[in-house]
Amino acid sequence: MATKIRDVMTGSPTSVSPELDLVTVARAMRDEDIGTVLVADGDELLGVVTDRDLVVRGLAAGGDPARAAIGGLASSVTATIGPDDSLDKAAQIMRERSVRRLPVLEDGRPVGIVSIGDLAMEKDSASALADISAARPNT
Template identity: 75%
Template sequence: MATKIRDIMTAPPRTVSPETDIVTVARTMRDDDIGAELVTDGDELRGIVTDRDLVVRGIAAGGDPGKIKVGDVVSGVTATIGPDDSLERAAQIMRERAVRRLPVVEDGHPVGIVSLGDLAIEKDDDSALADISAARSNT
């Protein structure tokens, strides 16, 4: 059983520039079957953009989605975790901050991402969340 974040994180993380339009990001998420990308400026983490951000802050706000930039809808990073931190620490941070995903940062640079589903699969593989997280996409 995994004990460290590096054992279950998705690496390398998908990253996107704040200048990328939200349609491009939405297509990448669809094609790669992911729900979030880290927003970076060069090698520096600026935030995280989720599929929900694209819909709620982007499309629902109106305007031309092809002209709305990720930087306009990005969620700021409220917490990060290191690759050598424990799974329990990740669960604690997610609970305290009410987030479903954490960027994994090492030496100030994003090296991965870990989700609530990743933790569920590893810690409680009989749970409904683990089953849903491990299932193949229905799209």
């Protein structure tokens, strides 16, 4: 059984510049089959954007999504974790901060993302959340 974040995280996270428009980011998410991107300026992590953020804070707000900068709707990063930290520590942080994903930082730069589904598949593979997380996308 995996015990460290590096064993379950999604490595090489997709990072986008805060100046990119919503449409470009949405297409990148579609093309890469991902639901979360990190917003960064070089190696400096500025925020996180999910597919839900694109809809709720982006499209629903009105305006032209081809002109709206992704940095304007990114969520602040309230917590991160290191690749050598434990799965239990990640679960504790997620519980305390009410987040479903944690950016993984090593030497201050993003190297991965770990989700609540990643933890469920490793720690409780018989759970409904693990089953849902392991299922193939319905695209």
